[in-house]
Amino acid sequence: MENKLANFTGKIIFIGFGSIAKGVLPLFLRHLPVTPDRIRIVAADPDNEQIASHYGIPYQQISLTEENYRTVLEPLLEKGDFMVNLSVFVSSLALMELCREKGVLYIDTSIEPWEGGYTDTTSSASDRSNYALREAALEFGRKHPGGPTAIVCQGANPGMVSGFLKQALLNVAKDNGMNVKPATREEWALLAQQLNIRAIHVAERDTQTTPVRKKRNEFVNTWSIDGFIGEGLQPAELGWGTHEKHWPDDAGTHSFGCKAAIYLNQPGAATQVRSWTPMEGPYHGFLITHSESISIADYLTVRENGEVVYRPTVHYAYHPSDDAVLSVHELTGKNWQEQPVKRLMRDEIEEGVDELGVLLMGNAKGVYWYGSHLGIDEARKSAPYNNATTLQVAAGVLAGVIWAIRNPELGVIEPDDIDHETMIAVAQPYLGEIIGSYGQWTPLENRNWPFEEDIDPDDPFQFKNIRVN
Amino acid sequence: MENKLANFTGKIIFIGFGSIAKGVLPLFLRHLPVTPDRIRIVAADPDNEQIASHYGIPYQQISLTEENYRTVLEPLLEKGDFMVNLSVFVSSLALMELCREKGVLYIDTSIEPWEGGYTDTTSSASDRSNYALREAALEFGRKHPGGPTAIVCQGANPGMVSGFLKQALLNVAKDNGMNVKPATREEWALLAQQLNIRAIHVAERDTQTTPVRKKRNEFVNTWSIDGFIGEGLQPAELGWGTHEKHWPDDAGTHSFGCKAAIYLNQPGAATQVRSWTPMEGPYHGFLITHSESISIADYLTVRENGEVVYRPTVHYAYHPSDDAVLSVHELTGKNWQEQPVKRLMRDEIEEGVDELGVLLMGNAKGVYWYGSHLGIDEARKSAPYNNATTLQVAAGVLAGVIWAIRNPELGVIEPDDIDHETMIAVAQPYLGEIIGSYGQWTPLENRNWPFEEDIDPDDPFQFKNIRVN
Numbered sequence A, B: 001m002e003n004k005l006a007n008f009t010g011k012i013i014f015i016g017f018g019s020i021a022k023g024v025l026p027l028f029l030r031h032l033p034v035t036p037d038r039i040r041i042v043a044a045d046p047d048n049e050q051i052a053s054h055y056g057i058p059y060q061q062i063s064l065t066e067e068n069y070r071t072v073l074e075p076l077l078e079k080g081d082f083m084v085n086l087s088v089f090v091s092s093l094a095l096m097e098l099c100r101e102k103g104v105l106y107i108d109t110s111i112e113p114w115e116g117g118y119t120d121t122t123s124s125a126s127d128r129s130n131y132a133l134r135e136a137a138l139e140f141g142r143k144h145p146g147g148p149t150a151i152v153c154q155g156a157n158p159g160m161v162s163g164f165l166k167q168a169l170l171n172v173a174k175d176n177g178m179n180v181k182p183a184t185r186e187e188w189a190l191l192a193q194q195l196n197i198r199a200i201h202v203a204e205r206d207t208q209t210t211p212v213r214k215k216r217n218e219f220v221n222t223w224s225i226d227g228f229i230g231e232g233l234q235p236a237e238l239g240w241g242t243h244e245k246h247w248p249d250d251a252g253t254h255s256f257g258c259k260a261a262i263y264l265n266q267p268g269a270a271t272q273v274r275s276w277t278p279m280e281g282p283y284h285g286f287l288i289t290h291s292e293s294i295s296i297a298d299y300l301t302v303r304e305n306g307e308v309v310y311r312p313t314v315h316y317a318y319h320p321s322d323d324a325v326l327s328v329h330e331l332t333g334k335n336w337q338e339q340p341v342k343r344l345m346r347d348e349i350e351e352g353v354d355e356l357g358v359l360l361m362g363n364a365k366g367v368y369w370y371g372s373h374l375g376i377d378e379a380r381k382s383a384p385y386n387n388a389t390t391l392q393v394a395a396g397v398l399a400g401v402i403w404a405i406r407n408p409e410l411g412v413i414e415p416d417d418i419d420h421e422t423m424i425a426v427a428q429p430y431l432g433e434i435i436g437s438y439g440q441w442t443p444l445e446n447r448n449w450p451f452e453e454d455i456d457p458d459d460p461f462q463f464k465n466i467r468v469n
């Protein structure tokens, strides 16, 4: 029992058994008191039987739809079970409702709509945003306070990065001579404000490569290709900070909800931003919409007399693996007509690191990056069926599941609601090196050459300076 | 003598001995009546001695500058010699002047300034454009009509593509039931107008790859890295057609010269456009400035009573090899701070094709691509020291040299001034398959999804519809 991190007597029901679920399963078997006979898998792939039966886990191959999901899942679910939703194309909200009815714990690494929801142009850009999906999940939580814990968006990012962020704020506070220990959302937000954090990126550089090069008409990625394309075609979204002086021409606001975020009227996969990581230095990454951009901005909002007086700008700046960059370039060049071939790289990866963390901008000490630096070799040593990317996600899922088992009656929660020390402590063995590093980079570095650019020279961390296109 | 294509009794003086010159040399030895003792090489590389001495060619290693070039070169040059300038960082105009004085024939695959000229921000964007470099060369020619032939910009592109263009116009004319044989610039321009050619791309897709992946901080390319970065940092330039209805916000015009082209106030390496080739289908390429964009637009201009009544929009749409795309992405992400390592791929190339041609847009039959489809295996079979890209260029240089030897008193000329049938006939053995292919693609294909875009729906081949960023 020494590795076991929580008491749990129910069943685990996996929905989806793709790159992440395959990576999560070995961690569950190691750290949860479950045996394969108390695990079920429901997923659409025809080719997962083998690995399921290798473990001795019952596997049901079916494509869940709005019409069939209750018929399929109800017989599987008993009070005290845990549903781990790692699928694509299945509505998170539908599953959450079902779990709540059945008294089943729930975790998800995102909040997904039914298939096609991300690009259903009969609904508005606002309606197909992560903002809207998050608001629907939160609304469901508000309607049913307490009850079986349902954690949304708890992987690496969204997920772990919300924990990294808090630790980063504490580290920067300490380096500024402040001795603080925020205990509430309000206190965390005040701390970010005091440290003058103006912008926060989830700054990721994935350098994993394989000797098998991306071919033409092939999308290659280190995690779900359907997932990446799906979120890449959603509107680019960002938490919108109070320091911003330049409203993007193509931005839209939402008429409902927390109002912490805005969206751009273009796909995230067509939106690049300037960012920085300790290993990579300056780079252009994709501003792909992610729930943490919204939840962190919301979490760190300071209000005085009901007025918002502080909020950082928050978004993703994703530099995926080189082959994924080429895949996006090809996809964009073909106006989003998906490549016929999709390849998830794992066992053929030869080298590389997934460098994933948060970049805090605005404090006088410089920009501060804090996160995980996980190499492929270490990932392989740590757990089977993983690459560096999936293991970071799996670690976040494990941390969330432990938190939910230990706190089974929290209702709907987000990563920001999870104690960051517990989150990091559980995940850490699978995150490689955890690094905190200052840099003197700003998005104004080496600008205005060899052409003058339309920048705000007086305020480096304006989104206007960060945005590329 | 059966392979020899022209009579020539002088010396060949190579300036620069990089990827192109190395590829050109074997073709010269095969098709010109020269022996190694009648060849000289002057170049800056320290590591070319070996290959020169393998051939038995005198090699002088020196970096030419504005200060030393006459001292170094004058002793080498005798009337009747041929200077083949395949260097970077050396002023083409300075060499042309010298050659004219000496009665030496001259060829260049571009028109280059002295080192730093492309990014000298003390001069205006207009002054560091290819437009300005071309005007200076043409002005020099006008001042010295006749005299030893000096061909500028005669490689593959610029170069061969001007020949492809004429053949493409003839092919499309024939498919439109027209039986024509234009004999003058004016007649070619009228034909383009009659065929309703609104836009012309030099549409290139290079798929050559090596098993040695691009590393971080490395720029990998199939031809000169210095050359690519140099032109990539010049303003994006395009011949500006009479059908254009939407003036780009960031465009500039020139106050001098032919007025056939405009520039954008941003580097070509940061400017992407939509284009199409038969092999690749739709893609995003870089609008890198090239002399042919200007010279072809100028060549195809129709004037009535001194007024311009017709001109196509002309520009490059370059999809370099995948590793070069990644190299540009990295370079852009670091705001043009050059990678410390540069790697020209040649012998390690495993597979791929350089698909290089012109795309004619506007005729009722559809878009028409015409050009060379040269695979790495065939390139290797055809000539040593080449990849597919350099061989296409070398073929163009060979064609230009043959033309100049046969026509030694033309003064300064451009590829558009060379008889296209001769040009193609000389080059053809080194161009792989020559392909002409129609497509129904337009830059409006699959647009407006999943977001509405600012397009001109009524006029597909507006530059506004073609430009990405």
Ligand SMILES: NC(=O)c1ccc[n+]([C@@H]2O[C@H](COP(=O)([O-])OP(=O)(O)OC[C@H]3O[C@@H](n4cnc5c(N)ncnc54)[C@H](O)[C@@H]3O)[C@@H](O)[C@H]2O)c1
Pocket (backbone or CB within 6 Å): A015, A016, A017, A018, A019, A020, A021, A042, A043, A044, A045, A062, A063, A064, A065, A085, A086, A087, A088, A089, A090, A109, A110, A112, A153, A154, A155, A156, A157, A158, A159, A223, A224, A225, A226, A227, A228, A344, A393
């Ligand atoms: N938060 C994070 O850090 C993070 C990181 C990576 C992935 N994710 C998310 O995790 C999820 C899974 O990612 P992945 O890389 O494992 O994806 P994947 O594409 O590898 O696998 C998706 C799985 O969903 C299943 N599926 C598809 N349609 C289904 C349907 N209609 N019914 C049932 N199952 C269906 C597939 O069969 C497959 O098993 C995605 O939502 C992705 O966005 C989150």
Ligand SMILES: NC(=O)c1ccc[n+]([C@@H]2O[C@H](COP(=O)([O-])OP(=O)(O)OC[C@H]3O[C@@H](n4cnc5c(N)ncnc54)[C@H](O)[C@@H]3O)[C@@H](O)[C@H]2O)c1
Pocket (backbone or CB within 6 Å): B015, B016, B017, B018, B019, B020, B021, B042, B043, B044, B045, B062, B063, B064, B065, B085, B086, B087, B088, B089, B090, B109, B110, B112, B153, B154, B155, B156, B157, B158, B159, B223, B224, B225, B226, B227, B228, B344, B393
């Ligand atoms: N028209 C076309 O189709 C086409 C295609 C490819 C390249 N080019 C042009 O051809 C030229 C050569 O390209 P490449 O790929 O061979 O380049 P490369 O970088 O491989 O070689 C450049 C050569 O120039 C020499 N050089 C550099 N500085 C010098 C100096 N100061 N004095 C003397 N020599 C100097 C180098 O030593 C080297 O031999 C470039 O101008 C390039 O733009 C044209």
